[in-house]
Amino acid sequence: MAKVEFLGPINRESIHVDIKNLNDLKEMFKHDNELVEWLEICAVAVNDTLVSSIDIKIGKSDKISLLPPVCGG
Amino acid sequence: MELHRGPLNVDEITNRWYGKLKDKNYGAYIPFIGIVRDENKISGLSFDIYEPILNSWFKAWQEKAKNKDSYLLMAHSIGDVPNHCSSYMSAVASPHRVEALKMISSFVEDFKVSAPIWKYDLINKERVYAKKRSTALKGAGLLK
Numbered sequence: 195m196a197k198v199e200f201l202g203p204i205n206r207e208s209i210h211v212d213i214k215n216l217n218d219l220k221e222m223f224k225h226d227n228e229l230v231e232w233l234e235i236c237a238v239a240v241n242d243t244l245v246s247s248i249d250i251k252i253g254k255s256d257k258i259s260l261l262p263p264v265c266g267g
Numbered sequence: 268m269e270l271h272r273g274p275l276n277v278d279e280i281t282n283r284w285y286g287k288l289k290d291k292n293y294g295a296y297i298p299f300i301g302i303v304r305d306e307n308k309i310s311g312l313s314f315d316i317y318e319p320i321l322n323s324w325f326k327a328w329q330e331k332a333k334n335k336d337s338y339l340l341m342a343h344s345i346g347d348v349p350n351h352c353s354s355y356m357s358a359v360a361s362p363h364r365v366e367a368l369k370m371i372s373s374f375v376e377d378f379k380v381s382a383p384i385w386k387y388d389l390i391n392k393e394r395v396y397a398k399k400r401s402t403a404l405k406g407a408g409l410l411k
Contacts, residue, residue, distance in 0.1 A: 202385030203396035237404035263401035266384030
């Protein structure tokens with residue numbers, strides 16, 4: 195199953211999900227009220243590369259990361 | 268690129284970087300040192316970093332610098348950094364000043380909006396995410 199990790203201030207344990215693409219993940223999170231406000235502002239990386247398409251296919255060994263707004267320095 | 272737990276040892280890093288570059292025939296070397304300010308009743312800042320994407324972001328910048336015969340350096344803190352200490356240093360070395368001045372500016376500005384680093388204010392020993400001062404990464408909101 196694909197791994198989903200919630201980075202920085204989201205402060206949640208990683209989960210494993212059985213999905214075929216990012217759209218499936220979007221559907222899965224739709225009713226998670228706590229997560230909804232993060233989803234609006236989070237970027238998404240698949241295997242440590244930022245992505246911009248919701249249709250990207252997800253395989254069993256893929257890692258999805260949610261990245262909230264940043265502020266280094 | 269180097270990451271350190273807690274505040275940066277500015278003297279050590281500054282001397283090491285300069286020592287490494289001074290005989291490499293760069294005509295301009297510009298260091299930038301970020302210092303945590305005492306403001307908004309904080310005792311310091313704290314940082315989380317996602318290293319895999321930070322590394323690839325920095326590598327891409329180093330390639331850009333290489334194309335201009337320049338070289339970039341960067342150090343950042345992980346965890347807590349008290350007021351008046353440094354959490355971020357970067358530097359550029361170039362053959363000439365014009366390129367170096369341009370590059371340090373665009374590098375630091377892109378760092379602020381692209382490097383996967385999360386900042387927290389330390390208030391009464393608690394970490395408070397600096398959400399208002401943060402910038403959403405490119406493509407944010409894909410799963411909303």
